[in-house]
Amino acid sequence: MTRNEAREILMQILYEMDATGSMDHETAARLTSERLTGNNRERGLNILNGIVDQLEQIDGKINEKSRSWKTSRMPKVDLAIMRLAVGEMMVDDQLPEAVAINEAVNLARKFSMEKSSRFVNGVLGAIVNSDE
Template structure:
C-alpha cells in the first residue's frame, strides 16, 4: 500500500466532490466501477483512472479512501469550523478547492486516524500543496496545520 498515492487520490476525489457537488457514495461507486472495469479489461497498464496509472491503483488503500471521503462528508461542518479557527483573516470558502481539500484531509486525519503521526500528515499535505497548488499555499497550509496541532497539545 502506498499511503502517499492514496492521499493524493483522496484529495483528487474530494476536489471532484466539491467541484461537481457530488456525494461521497457516488464518487466511491464510480471509483470502484472504474477500477473493476480496468482490472477486467484487456487494456495495457498505461491506462489511467483519475490521472493515475491503473497499475499504481493496486497499491491504493481503498478502505482509507472510502473511510476518509465518507468521514469528511459526515463531519464537514465540524471540520470546517476546526479549520476556520486557524485561518487568520481568511474564510474557508475563499481558499482554492485544492487547498480546502488538503486541509480537510489532514484535519480529518488529526481527529480520526490515530495511527497516522501528525507530522506525517502535515508533511504529506505540504507535498500535495506543492504539487497541485503553489509554494505560497504549501507555506500557508503548513502554518495552519502547525498551529492546529500546537493548539491541541
C-alpha cells in the same frame, strides 16, 4: 499503489466532490471504488466518509485557524488538501500528526501555488496545537 499515490487521489476526489457539490457517501464510495485499489480503497473510503460526516467541524477548525482566508474563499485545492489532512488525523489514530501535515505540505507543493505550502503548514499546525 503507494499510500502517497492514494493520498493524491483522495485529494483529487475531495476537490471533485467539492467542485460538483456532491459531498456525500454515495459519491465517496463510487469514486474510491473507481480510483483506488486494495487496502487503499478501504482506508480511503473510511477517510472520505469521516470527512463527509464531520465536514462542518473540519471546516470550522480550518476557518478558526486561517487568519487570511475562510473556506468559502480559499483556493479549492488548498481546502481539499487541508480537509484530507484533518480527516486523516481524525480517522487514523496510527498516523502521527506531523506525518499528516508533512504529506499535506508536499501535496500543496505539487498541486497548488507557490505560497500554499506555507499556508497549509501554518493552518494545520495551528489546528494540531489547539487540539493538544
